[in-house]
Amino acid sequence: MRITVREAISTYGLTGGTGLVERLVARLSILPYSFLLILGNTFRNRKRVLLIEVTLVLAGVVFMMVLGVNDATRYTFGEKLTRIHNYQVNLQFEQLTRSKRLINLALTNPGVQDAEAWLVVPSKARLAAQEESQVTDARLNVFGLPADSKMYQPEIQQGRWLSQVDQRAAVISAGLAREKSWQVGDTITLTDSQEREADWEIVGITYDPLISSDVFVPLNALQRELRQIGNTNTLSITTYNQEASATQATALDMVEIFEKRNFDITPSGTFGYLTTAEIVSQTQGGYSLIFQLLSIMGFIIAIVGGVGLSGVLTLNVLERRREIGVMRSIGASSWRVIRVSIGEGVLLGWISWLIALPLSIPAAYLLATRGLSLALNQQLSYQFSPIGAAIWLILITLLAVVASSFPARSAAKVSVRESLTY
Numbered sequence: 001m002r003i004t005v006r007e008a009i010s011t012y013g014l015t016g017g018t019g020l021v022e023r024l025v026a027r028l029s030i031l032p033y034s035f036l037l038i039l040g041n042t043f044r045n046r047k048r049v050l051l052i053e054v055t056l057v058l059a060g061v062v063f064m065m066v067l068g069v070n071d072a073t074r075y076t077f078g079e080k081l082t083r084i085h086n087y088q089v090n091l092q093f094e095q096l097t098r099s100k101r102l103i104n105l106a107l108t109n110p111g112v113q114d115a116e117a118w119l120v121v122p123s124k125a126r127l128a129a130q131e132e133s134q135v136t137d138a139r140l141n142v143f144g145l146p147a148d149s150k151m152y153q154p155e156i157q158q159g160r161w162l163s164q165v166d167q168r169a170a171v172i173s174a175g176l177a178r179e180k181s182w183q184v185g186d187t188i189t190l191t192d193s194q195e196r197e198a199d200w201e202i203v204g205i206t207y208d209p210l211i212s213s214d215v216f217v218p219l220n221a222l223q224r225e226l227r228q229i230g231n232t233n234t235l236s237i238t239t240y241n242q243e244a245s246a247t248q249a250t251a252l253d254m255v256e257i258f259e260k261r262n263f264d265i266t267p268s269g270t271f272g273y274l275t276t277a278e279i280v281s282q283t284q285g286g287y288s289l290i291f292q293l294l295s296i297m298g299f300i301i302a303i304v305g306g307v308g309l310s311g312v313l314t315l316n317v318l319e320r321r322r323e324i325g326v327m328r329s330i331g332a333s334s335w336r337v338i339r340v341s342i343g344e345g346v347l348l349g350w351i352s353w354l355i356a357l358p359l360s361i362p363a364a365y366l367l368a369t370r371g372l373s374l375a376l377n378q379q380l381s382y383q384f385s386p387i388g389a390a391i392w393l394i395l396i397t398l399l400a401v402v403a404s405s406f407p408a409r410s411a412a413k414v415s416v417r418e419s420l421t422y
Helices: 005-012 020-027 033-042 046-084 099-106 174-180 219-226 244-260 276-286 288-319 321-329 334-376 386-412
Strands: 089-098 112-127 138-145 155-159 169-173 187-191 197-207 215-218 231-239
Touching: 046 276, 046 288, 046 334, 046 386, 089 099, 089 244, 099 112, 099 231, 099 244, 112 219, 138 174, 138 219, 169 174, 169 187, 174 197, 187 215, 197 215, 215 219, 219 231, 231 244, 244 276, 276 288, 288 334, 288 386, 334 386
Parallel strands: 138 215, 169 197
Antiparallel strands: 089 231, 112 138, 112 187, 112 231, 155 197, 169 215, 187 197
């Protein structure tokens, strides 16, 4: 059934005033009448619409924010982490050992593709302008890496990475730079466990989700300062088969090989686990409780919004019983009445989605890069993913359909005789 907009307005009372929405609806003559009726009825009581939209928008922002932070966690401790730490197994030894011997033993395993030796030592750091050590000095690990390392691909935020000609150059992590307000060009003093001190110039600041407060220096320069030329205590290994189960098996094989030759290996490795696959799995799992709590909060708000939406549509039906009766008198079927009522709920849901989407992006960014990063001392990198927005669009549509189905049934039961009493 298709009639003119002028007839619809005069017959059904499509618009209740002379506001902007009413004038806009009246000009959309090319659209089906059912859609115009949905559009006009939806915004008839603006205060009521505003109240329910606030609830639905809040639910949408929370839901998409949670999924956005979840995506940020998976991206940070997944793709980004494995791109920076370009190896599968990391072994740390209790004693310093000749790097060539460690690499040669590792290559005897047929599952090992390549190996690279590092030197990681605990240290304290302060600005060189501070003459004496204090209890507030940063306690950290100093990573001695080959300048042309294939196993570590840094993400430089400021300055540059180490070069083969550097002698006293250092790159610090972004977390350390933020905590101590150190900048490129500053000179820091590193003090090892033997209380030997050496000054290093900061040439760069790098981001690493695993290493938040440490320092990187050239391997040869660190060995020379420690008088340990050619010695290392950490071995990074790449494997041919990079599946989690395969790398775990290779790591255990390597531990067995080295222990048979009386090498003492730190059980947890340099970063708490022997393989990057374990690091990825355990780190992402550590955030699961936070996501569950936030998801429950978003779900509760969504349920409240759904109940409120159902109440708003029920009031709309009660206020329009005469109009519904007129529709029925000229031949409108129950299905058409139900479709109009459900359309109002879906339209409100879609409008809330359109408003919540741009709000959820900065909210997820701030929660990931500021809130959780500061609370857990692990800097997350935010990357927008449309998956969360698509999921919430589907959920809000289903929620709107369910919430509006009850008042829609009530509207379909309105008879012409019953409407005359209103």
